Every structure is written in structure tokens, then in C-alpha cells.
Amino acid sequence: MIDEAHPFKCGNCKKVTAHREIKRYDTSDVPEMPLEVWLLECQNCFEMRMIDPVERLANKEDDITRCDQCGNYKMKAANCRICRIANQQEKIKQTYWTGGQTLERFIDADI
Numbered sequence: 001m002i003d004e005a006h007p008f009k010c011g012n013c014k015k016v017t018a019h020r021e022i023k024r025y026d027t028s029d030v031p032e033m034p035l036e037v038w039l040l041e042c043q044n045c046f047e048m049r050m051i052d053p054v055e056r057l058a059n060k061e062d063d064i065t066r067c068d069q070c071g072n073y074k075m076k077a078a079n080c081r082i083c084r085i086a087n088q089q090e091k092i093k094q095t096y097w098t099g100g101q102t103l104e105r106f107i108d109a110d111i
Contacts (some may be wrong), residue, residue, distance in 0.1 A: 005064045005073035007057045008040065012047040016057060018073040019043065025050075043073045056084055097102045 005018040019040035027033040034052045041048045064073055067080035073082045084090040091106040 005043070006040070006053075007064060007075070008042075008051060008055055009057070010042040010045060010047065011049060013042060013045040015017055016075070017044040017078070018041055019051070019074055020073055022048065044078075 002021040002023065004021045006021060007016055007108045008019045009016050010019070019042050022039040022041055022063050023038060025037050025039070027037055028035050034054065035055060037050045037073070038053055039048060040051050063076050065076050066072070067074050067083060068081060070082045070086070072080050081090065085092060088108075091108065093104055094107050097103075
């Protein structure tokens with residue numbers, strides 16, 4: 001695992017957030033793909049996805065810091081989501097499928 005974070009606009013939560021880099025894949029053998037793609041995890045919604053590194057937002061590298069309390073990657077201007085959940089200021093939203101429809105429920109974080 002690579003211990004770096006980069007700013008990207010998340011495809012799931014639609015926010016510009018720090019994304020933790022998990023792995024890099026060489027795709028030079030596939031002509032229609034970029035030379036390299038990254039497996040990243042959004043530090044807001046924790047969704048993992050493959051991203052072309054060209055999509056990285058320029059001039060935003062300095063805006064990523066580590067949380068002083070838990071060490072999670074976060075944007076400087078934002079509050080850490082892990083700390084908000086631990087302090088019960090935010091609840092975890094879970095999406096589930098019942099067989100006929102997709103529903104959402106909130107889970108209490110008992111830490």
C-alpha cells in the first residue's frame with residue numbers, strides 16, 4: 001500500500017476530498033488506456049475506484065493534511081470525518097438492497 005494522498009473530485013460523494021492512494025497499475029499494454037491508473041480511496045465516503053492520475057486537481061497538494069487526533073488524511077479546510085463519527089456528530093449512512101428497492105439507513109457508531 002502506498003501512503004500518499006491526492007485531491008480528486010469524488011465520483012460518489014461529489015466533493016473535492018483527499019483520496020488515499022492504495023496501488024498503481026501499469027496499463028501501457030492497453031492502447032486506449034492511460035499509461036498508469038491508480039486505485040484510490042475517498043477519505044470522505046471511503047469509496048474505492050480507479051482514477052487516471054491526470055484528473056488530480058492541480059495546486060491542491062498543499063491542502064491535504066493529517067488529522068491531529070486520528071491521523072486520517074483530510075483537506076485542511078474540512079473537519080475529519082472519522083473524528084466527527086467518533087464524536088457522534090455524524091452518523092454512518094448504509095445503502096442496502098431489499099430485492100425490490102434500494103433503501104438507506106443510519107448506523108450508530110458505538111466506539
